[in-house]
Amino acid sequence: MSAPREPRWLDEHEMAAWRGFVVASNLLNRRLERQLKEDSGLSHTQYEILVHLSAAPAGSLRMTELAEKLVTSKSGLTYQVTQLERMGLVGRRSCPSDVRGVMAELTDRGREAVRQAAPGHVALVRELLIDVLTREQLAVLAEGLGEVSARLRPDDVP
């Protein structure tokens, strides 16, 4: 159980992939954040909350479930849902099957906000990522990162 004295460092190609991932991720987040804020007054996190809710069966999801989909902390979600509640885009309901449970529910204004924000956001994602890559590259990205996510998900140990 001792740490190796000389670990397997990343070779040139591996490093390129890793750096590319980190840099692209940061640059993309930056741009999307700005675009959403300027265009719709929403942060990326808030936008994603609305999107996940609008894709959910009844426009509502339990807090914990939503936090997992967003890959964020529970406390972070509580904060953002409160913000969205103040904006009138999301409401809180109590869960029928669990007294402890809280369901975040999309309001009509929330649904309208997604409809209004989505086109610009999608267009930018397309311009900055999707349309930059070939169909084959996209397929590899989806499969590879899907696998990475799948291996990471189970160990969601707090």
Added chain:
Amino acid sequence: MSAPREPRWLDEHEMAAWRGFVVASNLLNRRLERQLKEDSGLSHTQYEILVHLSAAPAGSLRMTELAEKLVTSKSGLTYQVTQLERMGLVGRRSCPSDVRGVMAELTDRGREAVRQAAPGHVALVRELLIDVLTREQLAVLAEGLGEVSARLRPDDVP
């Protein structure tokens, strides 16, 4: 110049790639953040500052240059460099060729901190990302995301 009434939405594969990217990015950052903090008392940002400095010619870089490499805001870098300075891992020098300039410089203890933190970090990156993907997937990732980054870089308009 009018916004399209019905934008080109993402099809199933495009959405899979985009979601995979976002989710993998969030999960990875979470894990790396925890590992670094627990293992070395450094945040991912702080670790990257140290790494970039240790890779630089004289163990030092100008603030703006460093901020660009890290893909972060100038004010964010100022804050983190101050933190690292308090830890004794980084020092500030004045730039010889520019009175306004400030050079962040790795101290001996800073160099030692990288040496100590790197193996664990690299091992986790390898375990969670590099070793999960095939050599071909890595190549595609590096090339694709490299291109994405390249297109994003120039428009680094604040």
Added chain:
DNA sequence: ACACCTTCGTTCGAATTTGAACAACAGGAG
């Protein structure tokens, strides 16, 4: 030398994020 525009790094306030601690409840073993 002068005015003008850009660049540099910091400061400031506001917003966000996180983990730990917490109280309330669910679910099962006995």
Added chain:
DNA sequence: CTCCTGTTGTTCAAATTCGAACGAAGGTGT
């Protein structure tokens, strides 16, 4: 039923992040 363990969502303090505004200095054209 009763105890015990795991979940659920929130609160709290602390840390981090960003953009805008700023003073100071560089660089250019005239």
